[in-house]
Amino acid sequence: MRGALSCRQLAGVVLLAPALALGQELKTADEYRAALQDKFANPGNLVVERGERLFKEKRGPKNASLEQCDFGKGPGVLKGAFAELPRYFKDTDRVEDLESRLLTCMVRLQGFTPEELKKKLFADQRANEPNTDLEALAAYVAVQSDGMKLNPPMKHPKEREMRAVGEVLFHTRIGPMDFSCSTCHGQDGKRIRLQELGNYAGNRADAQKTMRTWPTYRVSHGLLRNMQHRLWDCMWQMRLPDVDYGSPMVVALISYLADRGRGAVLDIPGIKR
C-alpha cells in the first residue's frame, strides 16, 4: 500500500459498497475482482467523459479538435478503431498503437510539439493527481470499441514485422534482475506474491483475459491506466530506465500482446486492483 487512500480510491470503495454490504466476506482475489465488475460503478467512466470533452474541444496552436483524427478507419471514425490497433499508418509510415496515434494527431492536427505532450504522460498516484489529458483522451477513444472483438490487422508487412519483433522482445532478458516479460508471463498458473500473472506467451486465454480489459481503472492507483503505462510499469519493476511513450519497443510489445489477445471481446474501461 502506498499510504492513505486517495479521494478517488475512496470513491471506488464507496461505489463497491453495495456488493460488500451483502454480508459475505470476499475471500479470494477472484471474489474481489467480481465485486469490481459493476460497469456503471467504474470510476474510470468519469475520466472517459473528460476525454470526450477534450477530444471535441478546439485546442493547441492550431485551435483544432481531434474529431478529424484517423485512427485507421478513416478521419473521425472512432467506432471499432481501437479494436484494430496497433496498425500500419501510411501517413507516418509506421505501426502505431492507440497512444502513439493520439500523439501523432495532437501534433499534426492541433500543432502541439511532441516534447510538450510528453512532459507529463501519466498522473502520479502518490501525489493524488487527476489523470492527464493524454490518459483521458486515450480512454475515450478506446471505449468506442467496447464490446467488440480485438482484431489487430496483420496484412501489412510492417504489422507482421512489428508483432514478430514484439515476440522476440517479450522473451529478451535485460536489466539488473535478468528478467524478460516471459519470466513472469511465460508459465501457467504462476503469481508474484498473491498477484496472478497469466501466461501470455503460451496460453491465449490468459492473453485475452488481460488484453480485453485495458485501458483499466486501477483501484490501487485511484486512476485510469493505459497499456503504455502498464508496460512502463513492468519495465520499471525490471529496474530498467524509463521506456519512452510510444517507443518502438512498447509498440512492438503491444502488437504482440494484441495479437495474442485476438478474438477477446473488449470490456473497457476495465477495473483492476
Place this chain on the structure above:
Amino acid sequence: MDALKTATLALALALTPAAHAAGKGKTQAGPDPKIQALAAKFIEQSFLPGEGQDLSRLQQDDTLKACNQYRDQPPEKVAAEINARERATIKYPEGGKLMGDWKNGEKLYAAGFGMRIGRIEPDRPERQKGGNGGNCYACHAADPKEVAFGTIGPSLMHYGKLRGASEEMVKYTYEKIYNPQAYTACSQMPRMGHNGILRPEQIADIVAYLLSPESPVNK
C-alpha cells in the same frame, strides 16, 4: 522447473498450431536474424537518456545474450560455458562466514525495494536503509505463516529442516543465491550477488534465514 517449462511450452505450441502463425508460412522455429537485429535496435531507441536514467542497464552480458539466443534452453555445451563463467564471478563475505544473522535475513527476504530508477518513480533512498531488499517472497514461499508468497520459484518452506545445515549445504545455498547460473544455466532467478542486488553479507543473512533451526522457515 526449466525442463517442465519447455515441456509445457512445447505442448502448448503443439496443441495450438495457429498460435504463432501471424505471418503465413512462418513458424516458431529459429529466430529470424533480421527480426533479432530489429529487436536490438528497438531496445537502443526506446529508453530515455539523461538525469536519473542509466542506459548501461540495457547492456546484455555474454550469459544473457546466450540465454536470449536460445530462449533459456541452451544446448549442453553452451550451458556448461555459462556455468563455468558464472561460477567464476562468485565472491564470499570477508572472513568467509556464509551463515549470517537470520533475523536480518528475514527482513531481506521480504523487502522488495531497491534499484528502481528513472524520472517517473525512482525508489526513495530512505526506503533502502541498509541496502536493497532481496524480494524473495515475490517468487518463493518460506515462513509457513506468510501466505503472500509467489510461485515462480520453488517453495523454500522448511528448507533447512529438510536438508540440514551441513557445510556443503551452506555453501551451495550461498552460491545459488549469489549466482544461480553457476548451477543452472539460464535459471529464471536473478543473479543476486553478481548483479549487485545483494551484498555478500546480506546473502549470508538470507542463507541463515533459510538454514538456521531457529528460523521460522524451519518451524
